[in-house]
Amino acid sequence: MKSTAHAFPENVSAALRDPQLNKALAKFKAGFPQRRATAVAALPEFEALRDEGKRIKDHALAHLDLYLEMFEANVVARGGHVHWARTAAEAREIVLKLCRDAGARMVTKGKSMVSEEVGLNTALEAAGLEVVETDLGEYILQIRKEAPSHIIAPALHLSKEQVADDFRRIHTHLPHDRQLTEPADILTEARVLLRDKFLQADVGITGANFLIAETGSTVIVTNEGNGDLTQTLPKTHIVLTSIEKVVPTLEDVSTLLRLLARSATGQEFSTYTTFSTGPRRPGDLDGPEAFHVVLVDNGRSALLGTEMQEVLRCIRCGACMNHCPVYHAVGGHAYGWVYPGPIGAVVDPAILGIKEAGHLPNASTFCGKCESVCPVRIPLPKLMRHWREKEFEANLQPAWMRQGLKTWAWFAKRPALYGAGARVAMAALGLAGRRRGRFGMLPLAGGWTSQRDFPAPQGRTFQDLYASRKGRTHG
Amino acid sequence: MPDAQTAQHTATDATTRPRVGLMVTCLVDLFRPAVGFSAVKLLEDAGCEVVVPRQTCCGQPAWNSGDRADTADLAKLMIQAFEGCDYVVAPSGSCAGMVRKHYPEVFKDDAEWAPKAHRLAQRTYELVSFLTEVRGVSALAARYPGTVTYHDSCSGLRELGVKEQPRRLLRGVEGVKLVEMPDAEVCCGFGGTFCVKYPEISGKMVGDKAAAIMATGADTLLAGDMGCLMNMAGRLKREGSGVKVRHVAEVLAGDLSAPPIGEGQS
Numbered sequence: 001m002k003s004t005a006h007a008f009p010e011n012v013s014a015a016l017r018d019p020q021l022n023k024a025l026a027k028f029k030a031g032f033p034q035r036r037a038t039a040v041a042a043l044p045e046f047e048a049l050r051d052e053g054k055r056i057k058d059h060a061l062a063h064l065d066l067y068l069e070m071f072e073a074n075v076v077a078r079g080g081h082v083h084w085a086r087t088a089a090e091a092r093e094i095v096l097k098l099c100r101d102a103g104a105r106m107v108t109k110g111k112s113m114v115s116e117e118v119g120l121n122t123a124l125e126a127a128g129l130e131v132v133e134t135d136l137g138e139y140i141l142q143i144r145k146e147a148p149s150h151i152i153a154p155a156l157h158l159s160k161e162q163v164a165d166d167f168r169r170i171h172t173h174l175p176h177d178r179q180l181t182e183p184a185d186i187l188t189e190a191r192v193l194l195r196d197k198f199l200q201a202d203v204g205i206t207g208a209n210f211l212i213a214e215t216g217s218t219v220i221v222t223n224e225g226n227g228d229l230t231q232t233l234p235k236t237h238i239v240l241t242s243i244e245k246v247v248p249t250l251e252d253v254s255t256l257l258r259l260l261a262r263s264a265t266g267q268e269f270s271t272y273t274t275f276s277t278g279p280r281r282p283g284d285l286d287g288p289e290a291f292h293v294v295l296v297d298n299g300r301s302a303l304l305g306t307e308m309q310e311v312l313r314c315i316r317c318g319a320c321m322n323h324c325p326v327y328h329a330v331g332g333h334a335y336g337w338v339y340p341g342p343i344g345a346v347v348d349p350a351i352l353g354i355k356e357a358g359h360l361p362n363a364s365t366f367c368g369k370c371e372s373v374c375p376v377r378i379p380l381p382k383l384m385r386h387w388r389e390k391e392f393e394a395n396l397q398p399a400w401m402r403q404g405l406k407t408w409a410w411f412a413k414r415p416a417l418y419g420a421g422a423r424v425a426m427a428a429l430g431l432a433g434r435r436r437g438r439f440g441m442l443p444l445a446g447g448w449t450s451q452r453d454f455p456a457p458q459g460r461t462f463q464d465l466y467a468s469r470k471g472r473t474h475g
Numbered sequence: 476m477p478d479a480q481t482a483q484h485t486a487t488d489a490t491t492r493p494r495v496g497l498m499v500t501c502l503v504d505l506f507r508p509a510v511g512f513s514a515v516k517l518l519e520d521a522g523c524e525v526v527v528p529r530q531t532c533c534g535q536p537a538w539n540s541g542d543r544a545d546t547a548d549l550a551k552l553m554i555q556a557f558e559g560c561d562y563v564v565a566p567s568g569s570c571a572g573m574v575r576k577h578y579p580e581v582f583k584d585d586a587e588w589a590p591k592a593h594r595l596a597q598r599t600y601e602l603v604s605f606l607t608e609v610r611g612v613s614a615l616a617a618r619y620p621g622t623v624t625y626h627d628s629c630s631g632l633r634e635l636g637v638k639e640q641p642r643r644l645l646r647g648v649e650g651v652k653l654v655e656m657p658d659a660e661v662c663c664g665f666g667g668t669f670c671v672k673y674p675e676i677s678g679k680m681v682g683d684k685a686a687a688i689m690a691t692g693a694d695t696l697l698a699g700d701m702g703c704l705m706n707m708a709g710r711l712k713r714e715g716s717g718v719k720v721r722h723v724a725e726v727l728a729g730d731l732s733a734p735p736i737g738e739g740q741s
Contacts, residue, residue, distance in 0.1 A: 012675055325662045329679040363673050365666025365680075366539060367629035382580075388541030397540070401672065405537060409545035412501075412531040413552065419529070426505050437739035438712050447671030451678030452709030455506065455737040462499050462508035466515075466527050 001119055001147055003352050005336035008359035015330040024157050025331055032153075032322035035266025036373065043262065053259045053376045056252045057313035060213075064304065067213040067246045068295065074216025078278030080291035088118035091296045095120060095205065095238055096127055098292055102236040104129060104202035108194075110220060110227035111135035112207030113151050113316065114242050114296055116338045117351070120205070132197045134226040136190050143170045149332030151339065152264050152318040157331055160186060194226065204230040204288070208241035209260065209315065210253045211293075217277040218293060219253055221260065221270035228274050237276065237288035242296045244312040256315055259375035264317040299351045307386050311346045313376040320370035320380060326363055335360055342370035342380040349387050358396055361387035422461050430459025495523040496560035498553070498599070500570045501532040502701035503722075507736065510701065513728035514566045514602050521610040528556040535573040538581065539667055547588075550581050554591050562609070563599040566724050567700045568631020571601040576634050601631050602724055603699060607640040613647070617729035620650035624693035625723070626684070626707065627660045628700035641699060641723050648726060656687045665706040681710040689716055695735075697723040708737035 004011060015021055040046045060067055072082040083098075085091035091114075099107060107129050109115065121142070124131050133142040137155035140163050141148060148154030155163070164180035167189055179185055206227050208218040218239045220227045231237045247253055261267040280287030303309050321327040321341025332340035337357065339347045345360040361384035370380045391397050411418045433439055433456020441449050448454055495518050503510045511527075518525045534549030553574070557563045565571040575596045582588040606612040623645060631637035645651050664670060664680025671677075684707055688696050696711070696718050698704050708720035719735035734740055 009673070009675075012673065016675055016679055325664070325680055326676055329676050329683075363669075363676065365629065365662050365664060365669045365677075367662035367666070368633035369629075369660075369662070372633055385539060385541065388539070389543060390541070392541030392543075401540070401668065405540050405542060405545075405668075409537055409542070409549065412534075413545070413548050415529045415531050415552065418531045422505055433739075435739045437734055438709065438737040440713075445671075447674040448709070450674050451670075451713075452681060452706065453712045453737060455705045455708050455712075456739075457506040458508055458733055460508060462504045462511035463527065463529065465508050466511065 001116055001338055003337040003348075003356055005348060005352060005357040005360055006355075008334060008336055008363060011334040011336055012330050015334040020159060020162070021157050021331050024159065025328055028153070028156050028322075029328040032265070036263060036319060036322065037266075039262040039266040039268065043258075046262070049255065049259055050375055050377055052255050053315070054313060056247055056255060057315075057376050060247045060252075061244065061304065061309060061312050064243065064246070064301075067248055068243060070213040071211050071216055071246050074214065075278065075291070075293055076216075078216050078291075079281075080216065080278045080293060083292060083294045085118075085294055085296045085298070088296070088298050091118040091240065091294055091298070092120060092123040094294050095240060096123060098236065098238055099124065099129060099203050100127075102203050102290065104236070106130045106132065106197065106201045107203045107205060108132050108134050108197055108201040108230045108234065109138070110204070110206035110222065110230040111138050111154070112205065112240055113148070113338060114207050115205065115240050116148060117298065118240070118296060120240065132194070132201070134194050134197070134230050135222070136187065136224060136226075139190055139194065140166065147333065147338070149340065150318060150321060151316055151343075157333065198229040198233050201230075201234040203236045203238060204232075204234040205238045205240055206231050208239050208245055208293075210256060211241065211246040212248075212250055212253055212275075213246055214249045215277055217250075217275045219257075219273065219275050221257070221273050223265075223267075223271040225272050228272060231274070231276060231288065232286050235288055236290040236292070237279070239276065239291075239293045240296065241293065242298070242300060244300055244314075260315055260317050263319040263373065263375040264322075303350055308346070308350060308383060310378050311343070311350070311383055313378055314343055314347070315376060316343075317375055319373045319375065323369045323373050325367060325369070326365070342384070343378075346378075346380060346383040346387070354387055354390050354394070355396060358387075358391050361385075362391075419461070419463060423464050426457045426461055427459055430457045432456070434459070492522055492524050493561040494559070495525050496557040496563045497525055497527045498533070498557070498563050498565035498570060498574070499527065499530060500565055500567045500701065502705070503566055504530075506705065507701060507722065507733065509730060509733035510566050510722040510724050513722070513724040513730045514564070516728045516730065517602065517606060517615075517724060518564060520615075521606055521612050523562075523610070526560065530556050533570045533573045534581075535570065535577075536667055538573065538577060543581070546581055547585075550578050550592065551588065554578075554588070554595050557595060561598065562605065563595065564602050564605045565599070566602045566722065568601045568628050568635050568637050569700050569702060571599055572630040572634035574599040601635050601637050601699065603641045603644060603727070604635060604637050607643065612644070615644060615647055615727055615729075617727055618649040619695075619726045619729070619731075621695045621719075622652045622654055622691075622693045623695045623697055623726070624654050624656045624688060624691045625659065626656070626663060626688070626696060626698040626703060628698055628703045629662050631699050632660060637699065641697075644727055645697070645723070651726070654691045654693050656691045656693070658683075658687050663703045663707050665702045667702065670706060677706075678710075681706050685710045685714055685716065688718060693718065695719045695721065695726075697721055697726060699723050704736055708735070712737045
């Protein structure tokens with residue numbers, strides 16, 4: 001996917017002027033956080049589970065090489081294959097080659113953010129394959145030629161009326177005046193259409209929420225069951241996933257699963273949780289003949305051993321964006337790349353570079369809500385701040401900001417001079433604003449006054465007044 | 476800080492007169508000295524000796540902008556300024572949070588300053604939680620006739636656990652009727668430099684906040700942080716709202732000498 005993260009401010013302007021988006025976001029922000037809160041309240045040990053989730057992932061990351069090799073050995077022992085992709089391009093080439101080797105013409109896909117990250121669909125389609133997204137949200141986006149705006153609710157920015165219009169536009173073989181007013185109508189139509197695709201597909205591609213080292217299993221969770229049909233019906237199943245998803249044991253996964261759905265949708269468990277361990281064995285009633293796992297790095301291993309390593313704990317639940325007031329204001333597309341919200345603000349610069357994605361870690365008030373709901377306690381504001389440090393070191397921030405900050409810091413480090421300057425400035429500002437108590441416009445404060453008035457100061461500084469009232473100087 | 480240590484402080488200090496350094500915060504110093512005087516009154520009434528060392532800013536703007544060197548320089552000035560104080564108290568969850576939660580990280584690789592930063596961090600409190608938790612204040616003699624709604628500023632709430640303390644004290648103020656706004660814990664969109672770096676997002680956030688405030692029918696908005704207060708007051712005034720905006724310390728101290736934030740001298 002091509003990034004527009006550098007154009008974040010323009011994306012924001014467009015998003016804020018989109019009435020449909022605003023409506024969808026208002027509904028979204030009222031729903032997801034409430035459902036999580038209810039689920040968490042019903043599980044007294046939830047905070048302890050978060051600690052345990054963090055511990056499991058920290059342990060796996062500290063021994064990532066070991067667990068990845070163990071995972072590979074166990075996949076191979078069960079008759080599967082593991083492929084290593086350092087970059088997005090390598091991942092695309094590997095998957096394309098596997099599809100060609102399987103003689104594929106049609107590929108069905110379960111929901112996978114890693115496939116968005118590496119731009120898989122475009123590559124497969126360019127090679128002449130028919131690619132069908134089978135998650136309803138992703139299917140809708142595919143026919144609209146849009147990217148997901150959320151990692152688990154990819155089409156949340158759309159209304160059901162928009163989807164109905166798209167279905168009438170694309171599914172021209174169906175009677176135009178059919179009823180598509182209810183979500184159930186839309187779902188039924190998609191289900192019937194996709195059923196054929198599942199049966200025709202030569203290759204099924206899914207992502208993975210977790211990889212289990214001790215068994216060589218991959219795990220996906222879905223609410224639609226499309227993942228199961230994607231991976232069990234075609235002859236070849238390719239799991240496209242990333243290296244930080246591995247955990248040591250089945251037991252670990254069951255702990256993380258207890259956190260995942262509650263954090264994501266407020267469900268106790270997703271409707272379908274599917275474990276894939278190798279291809280079909282003799283005597284199995286179904287399953288693929290070939291099982292491939294493509295493990296993507298794409299910048300992740302470079303974070304190991306750095307202050308950014310903690311972001312690799314992420315289990316992609318989406319709780320951070322579900323609770324983020326900035327995401328609530330602008331939605332996911334404004335971020336300009338695959339991963340939006342607080343997690344995107346940390347992950348995207350790691351993959352795209354801080355020059356391209358520099359706005360994202362800056363577009364946060366550091367309100368801390370994301371960290372407070374993260375199931376694996378990723379300190380997202382701290383990690384965003386680390387990106388700001390890297391920007392500062394590389395001199396990438398806008399000149400006005402950097403210069404303003406430097407000037408302010410120069411004065412603030414000289415308390416006597418600062419105090420004298422503050423007295424003069426506040427006296428002038430206080431006098432000018434005395435009658436009205438605020439300013440509608442102020443030189444150099446356009447960013448403030450474009451959105452709100454600027455309250456006038458009282459006139460004298462506290463330290464000045466305090467010294468004179470107490471009849472004493474600073475002690 | 477471990478709970479045992481807090482408890483120990485409380486036990487000793489209830490009977491002694493601790494020396495409290497007032498960390499005025501740059502915004503209170505520059506824009507609203509009334510909050511500083513309210514804090515002094517509240518602390519003195521709670522049996523503290525208050526001192527105000529010369530100070531500028533805790534360094535948070537530099538810290539949040541990725542400027543570690545200037546942050547460390549400013550933090551060192553603060554650490555030096557408040558040496559000799561039993562406690563340091565700020566009428567701001569954000570600035571107290573900077574000292575408590577972030578100063579240790581600023582100096583984590585600095586063997587000389589790290590222990591000093593830790594010592595300051597452990598002694599630093601947000602004003603209202605200091606009054607209630609360390610000084611055991613449960614009732615105040617103040618009076619404020621009005622329907623009040625309280626906004627939870629993010630750093631105070633999530634870094635320091637300031638939530639019930641101001642409400643508890645406000646309920647004890649004669650004449651105050653406290654009503655909760657929807658989404659009181661949602662950020663107002665100030666975020667320091669955020670509000671001028673991304674004015675449109677900030678505007679949307681503070682617009683939603685202003686709507687939530689007005690929906691309560693309260694005549695007064697209170698909070699514990701000047702940045703948030705200036706942001707919310709500025710938006711409420713821009714929208715023509717008559718809601719009066721004050722720092723919670725002013726109401727708790729019964730000091731209404733200054734006009735509400737963003738309003739002129741009548």
